[in-house]
Amino acid sequence: MFLKTNFILLGAVALFLFAGGAVLFIFGWKSRAPYPARLAIQDAFIELIPAVTAAEKMRGLSGRAELPENHGMLFVYNRPGRYGFWMKDMRFPIDIIWLSKGFTIVDITPHISPDSFPKVFRPKEPAQYVLEVNADFAEKHHLSIGDSLKPIY
Incomplete structure (x- = not known):
């Protein structure tokens, strides 16, 4: 039994x-992550460093000596918003590219100097993803508001 x-x-x-x-x-x-590993733009790829947790978002690129060419930090949010960014403890200038849920550029804040701290930068339109890249990246790659970037998971 x-x-x-x-x-x-x-x-x-x-x-x-x-x-x-x-x-x-x-x-x-x-099986895929909720964020891409790379973004394809017109003539290049951007290798992404994800900032998903609150601690990663708070730290951002602060304290880094440099960011390798064609690399960027992607800040991932659950919903679109006008999230504020500043240059606290930054050592090099950056472009901030604000992206919609579908990875369309909604705003670009170019060539932000570390000396701009404590100024806070926000997009004109809500963004779900925020991409920080080396200064002049957007100009070099002819990026404009309305352009779409292709996520690669």
Whole structure:
């Protein structure tokens, strides 16, 4: 009797695991990160450093000596907003590119100097993603408001 009960219980667990796996297979497992690893622009790729947690967003690029060419920090927010950014503890100038949920440029704040601290910069339109890149990146790559960047996951 004890062996029969264990066998039935083991069979029920196996059936449950199989059914769960089948549901995940049929409806798809969301395996990609909620943010891209790179962004494609007209003539280049931007390798992204994600800033997702509150601590990562607060730290940002502060204290770094430099940002490699064609790299950027992508600040990821749950919903669009007019998030404020400043240049606290920054050591090099940057462009801030403000992006919609669909990665369309809604604003660009070019060539922000570390000396601008404590001024706070905000987009003219709400943005869900904020991209910090080396100064003059937007001009060098002819980026404009309304341009779309292609996320690569």
